[in-house]
Amino acid sequence: MLLSDYAKFRSQFYSKKALNHLSNRFPTSKLFLTHSATGALEMIAQTIGIQPGDEIILPSFTFVSTVNAFVSFGAVPVFVDIDPVSKCIDVEQVSRIITPKTKIIIAVHYGGIPANLLSLKGLCKKHALYLIEDAAMGYGSFYGDQPLGSIGDAGIISFDITKQVTAIQGGLCIINNTELFEKANQVYHIGTNREEHINGNVPYYEWVNKGSKFQMSELNAAVLVEQLTNEEQIFQHRKGLSLHYYTTLKPLADAGLCKLIPEWFISNSVHLFYVETSDLSERNELMTFLMKKNIESCFHYIPLHSSKFGKEIGKTSGEMSVTDHTANTLLRLPFHNLLNEESVQRVTNAIKEFYNGRK
Numbered sequence: 001m002l003l004s005d006y007a008k009f010r011s012q013f014y015s016k017k018a019l020n021h022l023s024n025r026f027p028t029s030k031l032f033l034t035h036s037a038t039g040a041l042e043m044i045a046q047t048i049g050i051q052p053g054d055e056i057i058l059p060s061f062t063f064v065s066t067v068n069a070f071v072s073f074g075a076v077p078v079f080v081d082i083d084p085v086s087k088c089i090d091v092e093q094v095s096r097i098i099t100p101k102t103k104i105i106i107a108v109h110y111g112g113i114p115a116n117l118l119s120l121k122g123l124c125k126k127h128a129l130y131l132i133e134d135a136a137m138g139y140g141s142f143y144g145d146q147p148l149g150s151i152g153d154a155g156i157i158s159f160d161i162t163k164q165v166t167a168i169q170g171g172l173c174i175i176n177n178t179e180l181f182e183k184a185n186q187v188y189h190i191g192t193n194r195e196e197h198i199n200g201n202v203p204y205y206e207w208v209n210k211g212s213k214f215q216m217s218e219l220n221a222a223v224l225v226e227q228l229t230n231e232e233q234i235f236q237h238r239k240g241l242s243l244h245y246y247t248t249l250k251p252l253a254d255a256g257l258c259k260l261i262p263e264w265f266i267s268n269s270v271h272l273f274y275v276e277t278s279d280l281s282e283r284n285e286l287m288t289f290l291m292k293k294n295i296e297s298c299f300h301y302i303p304l305h306s307s308k309f310g311k312e313i314g315k316t317s318g319e320m321s322v323t324d325h326t327a328n329t330l331l332r333l334p335f336h337n338l339l340n341e342e343s344v345q346r347v348t349n350a351i352k353e354f355y356n357g358r359k
């Protein structure tokens with residue numbers, strides 16, 4: 001099968017097909033399929049031209065890729081606390097720590113729940129900063145009627161195996177600011193003007209800038225096309241699972257025993273489902289309780305401001321109390337495309353049993 005598709009791979013049949021599909025969702029953006037969302041972030045850092053000493057403001061509560069891409073070019077990360085409900089960057093705090101060195105603000109849409117983009121956009125406009133959206137977990141989610149990733153100057157989405165829609169490994173770089181289009185093209189094409197050559201504007205292509213091979217492999221693109229074709233079923237399936245989790249666990253939340261993801265969000269493209277316990281020891285007990293029943297749950301994340309390298313090179317603004325509390329109490333429940341309703345029932349039964357035993 002693989003060799004018979006050689007001609008298709010060679011002509012990037014699958015990448016073109018995937019891009020064609022994605023351009024319906026992002027009609028005015030310039031889109032680049034990448035080998036990962038991590039790669040897409042690196043591409044953005046290089047396109048913006050991050051210089052040593054530039055400051056970037058981002059939530060401490062995120063995955064390492066968000067920060068690494070920029071730090072690799074010498075940026076100094078400034079970690080900010082999150083909002084207790086959305087788990088996204090606390091805009092109030094951001095407004096207080098912008099300095100002349102600040103170059104970008106990164107909004108991470110935790111679990112696909114949108115950050116307060118309207119306020120962040122206003123701040124960026126006022127201080128001439130770039131707004132970058134880490135929508136790695138946000139494919140299929142919206143802010144108002146705009147898809148996540150399409151609102152900032154640039155955004156990224158992950159098509160990793162752990163995300164809603166997958167290429168097994170892959171990502172999408174979304175450039176919305178037209179002033180960045182040409183440079184992004186060059187960075188993506190290993191520092192050449194190949195794009196212009198493809199479009200017939202120049203007779204040959206040559207080295208014009210810095211860049212790298214960020215491209216998604218055709219094998220991954222073939223998987224992605226199949227997933228994109230079925231994306232509505234995937235979204236519906238996940239919506240069903242999150243509704244099931246939510247309605248079954250709601251009585252526990254109403255009784256004040258635990259907290260759940262925001263109710264308004266469960267009808268979106270949910271990347272994850274979590275409960276929040278009252279403290280760290282309760283979370284550890286719940287995790288152990290579930291593990292004994294062969295149910296795998298996990299926490300998120302070691303906050304960047306308290307991680308080994310983050311302490312060494314980053315700046316932390318303020319108390320970080322919400323981040324610390326969330327990192328100690330949030331527990332992610334099993335949530336993936338192959339999960340079925342019976343499994344959700346088994347997990348929620350176990351959680352109910354845990355809390356009933358503690359009353």
Ligand SMILES: *Cc1c(COP(=O)(O)O)cnc(C)c1O
Nearest residue numbers: 036037038063065136158160171
């Ligand atoms: C998964 C994830 C990434 C990285 O995505 P990859 O495709 O694995 O590189 C970056 N940021 C966040 C918030 C993520 O959840």
